[in-house]
Amino acid sequence: MAEKRRLLTVGELDPLSDLTGPNPGDTGADGHALDRVLATVTGERFLDRYWGRDCYHDTGEPDRFHHLLPWDELNRLLDGHRAWPLRMQVAKANKSLPPSSYVEPIPGRGVGREPALRVSSTKLHARLREGATLVFGSVDEAVPAVRDLAEALEHDLRAEVFVNLYASWGEVGAFDPHWDDHDGLILQIYGRKEWQLFGAGRPVPLPGDEPLNQCPPAPLRQFELCEGEALYVPRGHWHAVRPVGGTTVHLTVGFRRPVVEDFLKWVVERQRRLPEARSDLPLTGWDDETAGRLSVLREEIGALLTEDGLRRYVAERDGRAQARPRHALPYAAAGQAGDCPPDAVVVLAAPRPVALQEDGRRCVLVSAGKRYDFDAVCAPLVRRLLARTPWRVDELVRAASGEGGPSAGEGRELVAELLRHGLLRLDLAPGPFPAGAPDRKDR
Missing domain, CATH: 1.20.58 (Methane Monooxygenase Hydroxylase; Chain G, domain 1)
Incomplete structure (x- = not known):
């Protein structure tokens, strides 16, 4: 009986390994992720002219960001807010209010130990009516549409990305003029806010540089950021934000890049x-x-x-770089640790661009701290995955096998193993396939 060939070996990344990455600027098949949020300039032009250099104010249709945070999604987030107590705060006039002013104990829970808490709708609504601002950190880990955008931006910009939510109904700013140690892209979802931009007191300051980075005496620009508009503020630039009455909600996409x-x-x-x-x-x-x-x-x-x-x-x-968690129950926990139906859709889960190194015998890639060492026969299948387009498992293994790749059975086993290691993820609610991608249903 012939010995079964080993198609893949997975190991931890050597701390002193020498890697060759993709060329700077490599993106997926759908164009640059910045094109999803910028209306008056291309992502390429923005990176060349403004990225890390100067503020940029982008205009657009008032409803263009509504899909990122519908009201029912925000209400769902607050209704179930127990697991993330450190991600939420309520601030007013440069002070964070005590949690006791907007949370409450859950009746009958936590007896004899630390009480279980939840957000009180009565208390929170009262604080918001009084002019406080709701701040929810890392909302990209809780809202699917925001997560998808953050993942795309992280891949194309090769930066650490996080998204914070700010919502208010008064005219009192949450924080005094300040600067951030990361770049920020503000997406005005609802309403409008007044912005003052002062410029940088110290070029490209680092955390801890507060005494050396003083706020310039007068703003360089003052304007209202209206619904559907975006604003980019580079690291270290002083700014002040004030709601102008009525409902106002924005997302701040933060980018941390190495210096x-x-x-x-x-x-x-x-x-x-x-x-x-x-x-x-x-x-x-x-x-x-x-x-x-x-x-x-x-x-x-x-x-x-x-x-x-x-x-x-x-x-x-x-x-x-580590990918954001993506749970795929029941398939991920059923059968042999990741078995899935042949018509299931899989997509590459690597958070950053991936380069495939080939020498005729093996092909190697690195992602999320792991080294994937494939037999060369796997190259046709792996190359399709690196295009970052979704594939139905049966179509993927059939197409790769037709080009000299693994057999259909080996291909399915390989896909299951990549799912177990997290290099692939199941797309449980796939949308239309991207333009230019193969028609998986032979329509």
């Missing part, structure tokens, strides 16, 4: 493999041995402070 200091830390960390970096410093003075060791380190560090070194850093950072 040069992070790259330098990575370069230094990689020197730990060298005995010259691990040796003791002579505290009695300079000597020839120390000079020799530092000479070696200068050469090693200099080799990494290059374009190639930067690519390796970005590839490792992308390769370790």
Whole structure:
């Protein structure tokens, strides 16, 4: 009986592995994710002109962001708000109100231990009528449409992305003029707010730079951000926000990108493999041995402070980025740990761009801290997945097999294994397939 061939080996990513990532700017088949939220400039133009440099005010139709946060979705979020006590706050006039002013204990729960709490609709509504602002952090982990947008932006911008929600009904600002240690893209969902933009007191400040980054004395711009409009504010730029009455809700998409200091830390960390970096410093003075060791380190560090070194850093950072959780019950817990119907739809779950390295015998990719080492026969199937378009399992394995890939049975087993490891996810409610993608139903 012939031995069953091993198509895939999965292991943890070596901390000092040298990776080659995709070219900067690589995106999925649907164009740049920024094009979903910007109406008056292309994503490419925005990145070239404004990204990390200057504020940008984008206009559009009033209802263009309503799909991200319908009112019933926000109400559902608050009705079930128990699991995320640290994500929600209510603020007014630069102060966070005590949770006791908007939460209540659940009757009959928590007896003899820490009480179970929930958001009180009566208390919260009263605080909002008094002019307070509701702030809900990381709403991208709780609202599907916002999560989908955040995932697309994270992939295409190769940045850590989180989304916070702000809702108010008064005319009192939640916070005084301030600056953020991350870039922000504000999407005005409902109503309008007054914005003041002051510019940067200290170019590209880092966390802890508050004493060095003073607010400029007068705003450079003051305007109302209206429903359906967007505003980009780079890291370190001072701004003040005030509701102007009536209902106002916006989402702030935050982007955390590595700075040069992070790259330098990575370069230094990689020197730990060298005995010259691990040796003791002579505290009695300079000597020839120390000079020799530092000479070696200068050469090693200099080799990494290059374009190639930067690519390796970005590839490792992308390769370790973790995807947002996507649960797929009952299929994910049934059968042999991930079996699914052949007509189930799967899609790549990698949060950042993925490069496939091929040498004729094996093909390798890295995602979410894991190294996937495939037999070369898997390449036709893997390449289809890297296009980030959804595939029905039966169509995927049949198409790959027709191009010399794994047999249909091997392909299904491979898909199930990739689902178990999290490189693929089930799309339980697939929409229309993207333009240009193969017609999975042969329509």
